[in-house]
Amino acid sequence: MTTSKVQANVGTLADMGKRFAGAWNRTAAGEQVNETHVMFLDVQTMLDTLSPRRLELLRHVRQHGAGNVRALAQALSRDYKNVYQDVATLEAAGLLMRDGRKLTAPWDELRANVLLMAA
Numbered sequence: 001m002t003t004s005k006v007q008a009n010v011g012t013l014a015d016m017g018k019r020f021a022g023a024w025n026r027t028a029a030g031e032q033v034n035e036t037h038v039m040f041l042d043v044q045t046m047l048d049t050l051s052p053r054r055l056e057l058l059r060h061v062r063q064h065g066a067g068n069v070r071a072l073a074q075a076l077s078r079d080y081k082n083v084y085q086d087v088a089t090l091e092a093a094g095l096l097m098r099d100g101r102k103l104t105a106p107w108d109e110l111r112a113n114v115l116l117m118a119a
Contacts, residue, residue: 006036006095008050008112010043036107038094043114049093050112053078054086058095062105072103 009015016039023033040046057076066072073083087103090096097104 004036004107005109005111006038006107008038008040008046008095008110010040010046010114012041015039036094040093046112046114049089049095050110053082054090055110057083057086058090058105058107058110061096061103062107066103068101069103 009019016037019037019039023035027033040049057072060066060076061072064075066075069084069087070080072087073080076083087096091098095105095107095110097106
């Protein structure tokens with residue numbers, strides 16, 4: 001069974017372009033490339049987006065699914081307005097998907113990288 005992973009990175013738009021070009025070149029060379037990356041432009045945005053409450057929400061959706069935001073808020077015993085905002089943030093980051101009203105988190109694993117030195 002293959003584990004689906006998403007990689008969260010902190011970097012610049014140029015870093016994102018290099019990652020895309022590298023994947024494109026590997027594909028052109030015949031290599032199968034199946035990777036998903038989410039780019040944050042600064043560490044604080046990544047930390048805010050991946051807050052403990054939002055990670056809890058992602059885990060719940062991954063394990064149980066969610067028919068809609070209201071059902072998710074009830075399942076998590078949280079305020080609808082706050083869950084709605086968390087869903088919007090995670091969806092905008094590409095970490096939560098929506099099919100109509102149904103929410104999914106298709107990742108088994110989320111890895112976050114922060115470089116301490118310039119590449």
